[in-house]
Amino acid sequence: MKKFVIAVSAIALATTAAFADVIADRKAVMKENGRQVGVLVKMVQGEADFDAAAVMAALTKLNENVQAIDVAASFPPGSDKGDTTASPKIWEDMAGFQAEVDKFKAVTAEAAAAPAQSLEALKPQVAAIGQSCSSCHETYRIKKG
């Protein structure tokens, strides 16, 4: 009996370990999104000068990253355990989560197709992108301390 418990724990351990890479990868993607958005936010907040070329570069990179998000590959069932802030709600409501991803893809595609040429035009673009980040984080992410 004890052996059986140990075996089960080992399997649990092994699956958690297997998801470690998936989790690390999806977090790296998110961090990278944050970096690109950071370039834009700094301009909006007046910490950096408006630079159309940098805006275009950041939006292009962000959009490439976002279009590559594959929910099935990056959020397999069970990967809410481990070093992650993904909420179990993702797996309780996969369709809702997918809808947030689709919205995110649409918003970044639209911005990348027409990168802002002025600070005034950048503000609503950044606001729309920020809205899609927080809308998903509101429901599908949870800080665990």
Add this chain to the structure above:
Amino acid sequence: MNLPGKLAIAAVIAAGIGGLAFWYLTEPARIDAEAEAALGTGDAARGERIFWAGGCTSCHARPKSEGEALLQLVGGVQLETAFGTFVAPNISQDVNDGIGAWSREEFANAMLKGVSPSGRHYYPAFPYTSYARMRPTDVADLYAFMKTLPAVAGRTPDHTLDFPYNIRRGIGLWKLLYVDDAPVIAVDEGSPEQLLLGRYLVEGPGHCGECHTPRNISGGTDKSRWLAGAVAAEGDGVIPNITSGEGGIGDWSEGDIASYLETGFTPDFDSVGGSMVEVQKNVARLTSDDRAAIAAYLKAVPPHPNGYPARPSTETPSD
């Protein structure tokens, strides 16, 4: 009479006195004449700021509302807590289902004393524990602003609470312990106006401490760990420490805090999430001076280590 008999009578008398004391202590208190006089007539334009600072829409608008729909305060948001499920009621101007028939004084008693027009205690799921620190004039302004909002019909379901939490009178005792209009954090005489404004916004209308401060066993906020972060009252997860203590936001500048409240991005460009999203959207509607004041206050509150237990270092099954 034998001894057990005498004891029994003594117990009944004691219980009677206890019951009287209970009844007396739990008697709903109303605002005093001074506060009532201080209400004034109210100004709707000024009241809009208080409305967003107070975050009424987070609980009293339909979940996930945006734009004009935010102003339809029809209620319905469910708050699932350890005591049971609370449902935020309709506070639109509908005279039957909402608060359209309320006087300014009745509204002030709800906000500042947690007492209904018929003299019942409200549950502190309605954060009057913080609103009690609001200035009467701000409450009157808020009342005037809310008068400009639409009347929407519709009754919300009742709360579903476990015994003994379903006995409203009992809240009276709890209120004696935990409702206080005095500021939480003492600041030095002659402190800058900005710090005082920040304290007012955070401790009063902003009710930031209701989520960010750990609670003791009876559900009161633990003021000795003010804003130290807490286990979330609803669902799992934690609310972060927003003091400068270990695990908190000591490495955020005042500008970082103000910028987070305005844009929803952290200093390392993570995005706001969870129940803070609604708060951030509301605070983004205030002026940059208000946000700077909140930031100045957060930098001035005493630092505390995290008010929630550390996460186990491995999440692999331990049993």
